[in-house]
Amino acid sequence: MALVELRNVSKIYHLGGEEIRALDDVSLDIEAGEFISIIGPSGSGKSTLMHILGCLDTPTKGTIQIDGTMIQDATARQLAGIRNRKIGFVFQFFNLLPKLNVLQNVELPMVYGGLSARARRDRAMRALQMVDLENRSKHRPMQLSGGQQQRVAIARALVNDPKIVFADEPTGNLDSHTGEVILELLRKLSQEGRTIALVTHDPEIAAVTPRRIEIRDGKISRHIDPKLAGQPRVEPVGVSV
Amino acid sequence: MNLWSAISIGLKEIWSHKFRSLLTMLGIILGVSSLIAMSALVQGMENGMKEALIAIGGMEKVRIETQDIPANQAHLTDDAVGCTIDDVYALERSAPLVKEVTPEMRPPGYYRVTHGAKMPDWVNLVGTWPSALDMNDHVVQYGRMFNEIDDEAARNVCVIGTYIRDELFGAPEEVGHEIIPLGETININGEPFRIIGMFQRYESEQDRKERELTKEQPKTVQTGPARRRGHNHKGGGFVYGWKNRTIYIPLNTMWLRFRAATGTNSVPDPHLSALNIKVASFDKLEPALEQARNVLMSTHKGIEDFAFRTQEDWAENIQTAIRNARLSGGFIAAISLLVGGIGIMNIMLASITERIREIGIRKAIGATYAGIFIQILIESLVIAVLGGLAGLASSYALVHLLQAMSPTENTPVITVTAMLVAFLFSAAVGVLAGLIPAFKAARLDPIQALRYD
Structure with missing residues (x-):
């Protein structure tokens, strides 16, 4: 069984009487340990897909299973618990809390997880070591560079040892060199066995992952998977042969 | 979290x-x-x-006063006796819910209290029994209260409040030290009375504190001729002022010196101005009053020419x-x-x-x-x-x-x-x-x- 199983998932919004299908009958599996990217232009539905995968949102139709838990019918409280323990987020704008120092920011998911102060500190320091920022633990986010802030955010995403990490345009707010460093870090984490889903609009960035999924108009338009090599290719939708 | x-x-x-x-x-x-x-x-x-x-005697104190005869008994007016010393004895004997009875007699008409050329503006002169001390929450600070023997012998002795002392002998605030006028003689309507006791000064907590504070400070020197500066009612309320103006003399003394002259012989007039009774407990006020009323109805020949006055209204x-x-x-x-x-x-x-x-x-x-x-x-x-x-x-x-x-x-x-x-x-x-x-x-x-x- 795959770590994440999406079956016929649709997300429908109603905007002024008009029906908008942000996701239209999407099915997708993500295996544990995969490094996958979800590509698509803005408005394609890739953010909606990531929100549903990340338990920030629930689908209108279809089923989704993460690590054995069906979540399409889960309550807000259960979703919060899954986000806390099984999912890590890395955002484009880092989304660190400016009033807390680096260590406290990394500790935050464990605060909601209900760990003791000592255990929080130890695990937060270990997570900071993974991103080489243990000597910055008392700094405020504003005192760090963008790349450093994103590394703190990655440490925060990893600190509860999640099943899967979602990185939403993690390099979007960084210069290309720093972006490289972050991508390198993600690749390294992937090699260590982490499951990472990279959401981006940039095919060049998506190229770092072996498996790529392209979303267009709420549907999967292209699926590049090295494991499927040799099998019939999924024909790109809307491309005439 | x-x-x-x-x-x-x-x-x-x-x-x-x-x-x-x-x-x-x-x-x-x-x-x-x-x-x-x-x-x-x-x-x-x-x-x-x-x-x-509390200073007036607490909730348990009830005053019995003479009152006008009710309309339905108006034809019996001439038979009405009013409050007399017989009521006191009857209550003491027959009303177990009444803990204490104290008669109270005031001199008729105008009277003056003097010492030399000095005279207080008004005094609360009462002829009573020694139990009045308890009844009205009085404390003798200097000397003694008169006793039964003083009463029996109708001696010309009195116990005074501090205001009387202040007016007749000088207040400690003015003379700088406390004057204790025990053994001095004062004049009440021409009769000499020896002072055998003086009450403590009654005042509210607040006044006491204030007075003790001002005692430490140097006295303000009064300029110009000595004079009275009017009533000093600052604080305390009327209860304290009224208590400080008290002069208690034995009941028999009151009768013989000030009431006997109203008759043609020298037999004392047994009338009282009022009776004060204390009930055993405030919870039993109603039955105690009922009991007292029954007793008094018999001594008053069934004429209801008396009335009870309680502190209930005040408390309420x-x-x-x-x-x-x-x-x-x-x-x-x-x-x-x-x-x-x-x-x-x-x-x-x-x-x-x-x-x-x-x-x-x-x-x-x-x-x-x-x-x-x-x-x-x-x-x-x-x-x-x-x-x-x-x-x-x-x-x-x-x-x-x-x-x-x-x-x-x-x-x-x-x-x-x-x-x-x-x-x-x-x-x-x-x-x-x-x-x-x-x-x-x-x-x-x-x-x-x-x-x-």
Whole structure:
């Protein structure tokens, strides 16, 4: 069984009487340990897909299973618990809390997880070591560079040892060199066995992952998977042969 | 999310907006301190009122006076005897619920008390029994009360209140030391009376404190000719003034010296101006009065020419006055606390609007609805509780200020209950004020909140 199983998932919004299908009958599996990217232009539905995968949102139709838990019918409280323990987020704008120092920011998911102060500190320091920022633990986010802030955010995403990490345009707010460093870090984490889903609009960035999924108009338009090599290719939708 | 981390987040949030938080707290500080000050004022009032009630002899004391004959017995007017010493003996014998009976006789008409050329403006001259001491809550500080032998022999002795001493021999404030006029002779309507005792000075707690304070300070020198400066009714109320003007003489002395002359022979007139009785307990007031009435009806030949006067109305008046003062004061103070609470709600609403993104982040990494709700609620509570604590501290200052400028005669008293109530009230206001902001914050959609700029 795959770590994440999406079956016929649709997300429908109603905007002024008009029906908008942000996701239209999407099915997708993500295996544990995969490094996958979800590509698509803005408005394609890739953010909606990531929100549903990340338990920030629930689908209108279809089923989704993460690590054995069906979540399409889960309550807000259960979703919060899954986000806390099984999912890590890395955002484009880092989304660190400016009033807390680096260590406290990394500790935050464990605060909601209900760990003791000592255990929080130890695990937060270990997570900071993974991103080489243990000597910055008392700094405020504003005192760090963008790349450093994103590394703190990655440490925060990893600190509860999640099943899967979602990185939403993690390099979007960084210069290309720093972006490289972050991508390198993600690749390294992937090699260590982490499951990472990279959401981006940039095919060049998506190229770092072996498996790529392209979303267009709420549907999967292209699926590049090295494991499927040799099998019939999924024909790109809307491309005439 | 445990409680302690929620509180520390709240404190951090307050610390990062010091001025704003202080202004918000000010509402609670003022509310709490005005609530406490108000209750202290009322408490002081109550203490003063109760003090006076006790000084007059307490709730158990009932006065029996002669009254006009009721209309349906008007034809018996000539048979009515009025209150006499027989009533006293009858009550003592036949009314077990009446603990103590004391007769009271006042001289008829005008009388004057003099010593040399000095004369007090008015005195409360009463012929009575030694038990009057207990009945009217008197304390003899110097000398002794007259006893049964003095009464039996109808000796010309008297026990005086301090006001009489002040007027006839000089007040300690004026002469600089306490004059104890035991053995001196004063003149009552031409009869010489030896002073054998003097009561203590009766005054309210407040007056006593004030007097002791002014004693330390140098006396202000009066300029110009010596003169009376009018009534000094400052403080104390009429009860104390009335008690300090007392002169007690034995009942038989009163009869023989001042009443016998009204008859054609020298047999004393057995009439009394009034009887004071003390009932065994206030709970048994009704049956005791019933008993006393039955006894008196027999001695009065069935003519109801007497009436009871209790302190019930007074006590009730005190209760109502206190309740009214407490209600209206508490109401106003509660409104000011409420205004403080609105201030907190306002600032919390502003605060969560500023922190929508933060709330989104917290939700994305696993904060539950309850986690956010409690965090905001606790922040609001922390502001209110800090304000409440500061209010407790500042209430002391406020009460001192009130003591300096309030017109009440009794010191405001801060009670622990008032402090506890005010503090709990401020905490409750904090929780109430935090509910709506906490609800708004907890309900935020994480996706929307994360996108918010």
